[in-house]
Amino acid sequence: MNIPYAIGLDIGGTHITAAVINIKEMKVIDFSLHKESFDSNLPADEVMDIWKKAIATAIENSKVTAMTGLAVCMPGPFDYQKGICWIKDQSKYEHFYGLNIRDLLLEHLNHSTDFPVLFENDAVCFGKGEVFKEKANLAKKVMAVTLGTGLGACFIDKGVSVAEGECVPTDGEIYNLPYKEGIAEDYVSARGLLSHYKALSGTNLHNGLELYNRAIKGDVIAIKVLEEMGEDLAAVVIPWLEKFGADHFIIGGKIANASAFFLPLFNKKIKEANLEVTVYVSTDNEAAALLGAASMLYKA
Structure with missing residues (x-):
């Protein structure tokens, strides 16, 4: 029996990760995962x-010769x-605006x-991937978020992404939901954490990792900022967990490493x-x- 294989791509602002995936069993083929770092502002x-x-490289390492398609996890706007690609003024892919990436x-x-090339939002890919990692989740309603530079989200019902209807926010997005003095992403994101830390301490930090390291070393302000983000995240998602009737809530993204x-x-x-x-928190974004x-x- 022929086993169907596909190329999976996770494309970010500074990297691309490729792997060959058995799309019958939904498993990454051993040794096929390959990552390249690069400057996305190159021509x-x-x-x-x-x-x-x-x-x-991914195909060569997989030892698989025939592919049935290419599936791409891509940040927006797209x-x-x-x-x-409609990415613009984001310090990445500045030469890609308006280009057809499929072509x-x-x-x-x-x-x-006619070779299948399909695209999906990065947060949706994360959520669907977590669902497919545990086949029991294919019978569940799952809400997933990615906590990183921004705040991504998706709603999945029995393996299918839901982005419209009364049970989910517009386009399935929560980053732009009104919250406190701004929107959710102003508080639940690396940017929000750094802004909060500066407001309390007067100190500018460069990134979320620096904040995390300070928290590990016992910086009480860093710890307070991360704890309060937990409260903010709950305030943002609880109404939608209720409306969607979610069975599971999955947290991913780099800030998930600070879940403790x-x-x-x-x-x-x-x-x-x-x-x-x-x-639960994802162990493999x-x-x-x-x-x-x-x-x-x-x-x-």
């Missing part, structure tokens, strides 16, 4: 050459149906125009809201994103 052709190298990939990989600091207060708020939701992308080609 488009140079970036595409780096992507091509990552894909070729036209996921047409494959057109560029087909051209650089020498594939025919923010999760206790988050869980306390969940309990106070009388929600019966299983909360990268594999989840790749599996989530490949799920678009899933063969049950």
Whole structure:
């Protein structure tokens, strides 16, 4: 019996991760995962050459010769149906605005125009990947968030992303929900954490990792900032966990590494809201994103 394989890509502002995935069993093929770091502001052709190298290396390492499609996890703004990049003024992919990424990939990989190339939002890929990692989740309602530079979210019902209707916010996004003096992302993101830390301490930190390291060393302000983010995250998501009727809530993104600091207060708020939701933190964001992308080609 022929086993269907697909190429999964997780594309970020400074890296691309490629892997070959068995889309029957939804598993990453051993040794196929390959990551390349690069400057996404290079000319488009140079970036595409780096992507091509990552894909070729993943295929070579997998020892698989036939692929049924290419599934791409891509940050927005992006036209996921047409494959057109609309990223602008974000200090990344400055030469890609308005380009059709599907056509560029087909051209650089020498594939025919009917070769399947599918795109999905990075937060949605993460959530779907977590669902497909545990097949029991395919019968559940799952809300997932990615805590990093920004605040990503997705809502998944029985393996299918839900982005419209009364049970989810507009486009399935929570980053722009009104919250306190601004929007949710002003408080629940690396930017929000650093802003809060500066307001309390007067000190400018460079990134979330620096804040995390300070918390580990016992910096009471850093700890307070992370704890309060747990409360803010709960305040933002609880109404939507209720409306969506979520069984599971999954937390990913780089800030998830600091869950020891923010999760206790988050869980306390969940309990106070009388929600019966299983909360857990992802242990492998990268594999989840790749599996989530490949799920678009899933063969049950």
